[in-house]
Amino acid sequence: MSDLILHEYPESMFAEKIRAIMRYKGINYRRVTIPIIMPKPMLLALTGGYRRTPVLQIGADIYCDSALIARLLDDIHPEPPIFPRHIAATATALAHWTDTFFFQATVRVAFQPRGRAGITWLSDPEQAKAFAQDRAELSRNSNQLGLSFETAHPHFLQHLGHLEKQLGSLPATPFLLGNEPTIADFSTYHCLWLVHNNELIRDTLDPFHEVCAWYDRMKDIGNDIEVADISGEEAIEIAKTSEPAAPGPIESSLLHGIDPSSDVxxxxxxxxxxxxxxxLVTASTEELALIRTDHDAGEVIVHFPRLGYQINQAK
Ligand SMILES: N[C@@H](CCC(=O)N[C@@H](CS)C(=O)NCC(=O)O)C(=O)O
Incomplete structure (x- = not known):
């Protein structure tokens, strides 16, 4: 049975990015289906506060953010690579822009009134209200996720236009950076998946023939894998009865006044x-990690990517 446990829900686009990478690499995994909105007590027993989706668990090690999860999967299952060395910087930078700015534009396009009507789980007014309140809370104290549809839509179309030209140019390559998909393809794929999945707005993609052909290639790559469902309680028990892997290193030149002997x-x-x-147990240019003791899950190490995360001394 696989050691990998993915905490996710079916509608999550960032989870779809990881599901697609799992299929591409032929990795079996176990799955905990978590709630789409707060509260998520069993997830938070593992993460200690981080609420976003997806999260990957291996025993008592908890990996937050699809960017870190993608890198980890590439480390433990290197074939086929999604960060090929000769284009690793380009692929990483493109994936980051796609997962942040382009993702925000995509979400606004997907949740425009015409799009909302096509999302079945939003048809219940109570559920729709709870979802709106939860997502307002998600972006509290943040200037992100605030684009209007009118601003987002041209940005979304601009990038699709660029992709269309690139994929249609000669010599054409089947994937964004060459003959095989990289992390840049998976990050683009999960954004378009959100739009493609909704039949009321799918036609937004129609003018972009090369992009649609690429999307179909992305959708079809991969292997049959085994996904076994387990409960949140089982996942917590697995964490409790496992030892976290050896962490590190802490690179002191990156601490900038943070004292690792007290909490962060x-x-x-x-x-x-x-x-x-x-x-704090890891501070490198790639990763931050800390060790914490949870009442239910015991001692766990929670890992974050460096890119997009901040660290402060806890009061
Ligand atoms: N940078 C994060 C973003 C994750 C993210 O925004 N996920 C969405 C779901 S697709 C989310 O967490 N929504 C709120 C929630 O699930 O509670 C990643 O790459 O994992």
Missing amino acids: NIMPIDYGRQPTRGR
Whole structure:
């Protein structure tokens, strides 16, 4: 049985990015279906505060953010690579822009009134109200996720236009950066998946023939894998009965006044800024991690990517 446990829900686009990478690499995993809105007590027992989706668990190690999860999957299952060395910087930078700015434009396009009508789980007014309140809370104290549809729509179309030209140019390559998909393809794919999945707005993609052909290639890549459902309680029990892996290093030149002998808070810099508190065990240019003890899950190490996260001394 696989050691990998993905905490996610089916409608999550960032989870779809990880599901697609799992399929591409042929990785079996276990799945905990988490709520789409707060409260998420069983997830927070593991993360200590981080609420976003998805989260990957391996025993007592908890990996937050699809950017870090994608890198981890590439480290433990290197074939086929999604960060090929010769284009790793380009692929990483493009994926980051796509997962942040282009993602925000895409969400606004997907949740325009015409799009909302096509989302079945929003048809219940109570559920729609609870969802709106939850997402307002998600972006509290943040200037992100605030684009209007009128601003987002041209930005969305501009990037699709650029992709269309690139994919149609000669010599054409089947994927964004060459003959094989990289992280840049998976980050673009999950954004378009949100629009493509909604039949009331799918026609937004119609003028972009090359992009649609690329989307179909992305949708079809991958293997049959086994996904076994487990409960949140089982995942917590697995954390409790496991030892976290050896962490590190802490690079002192990156601490900038943070004292690693007392607690720190780590949280996203964009939205969903609920801190996770604990003792710092990793601080590198790639990753931050802390160790914390949870009443139910025991001692866990919670890992975050460096890019997009901030660290403060806890009071
Ligand atoms: N940078 C994060 C963004 C994750 C994100 O925004 N996920 C959405 C779901 S697709 C989310 O967390 N929504 C709020 C929630 O699930 O509580 C990542 O790459 O994992």
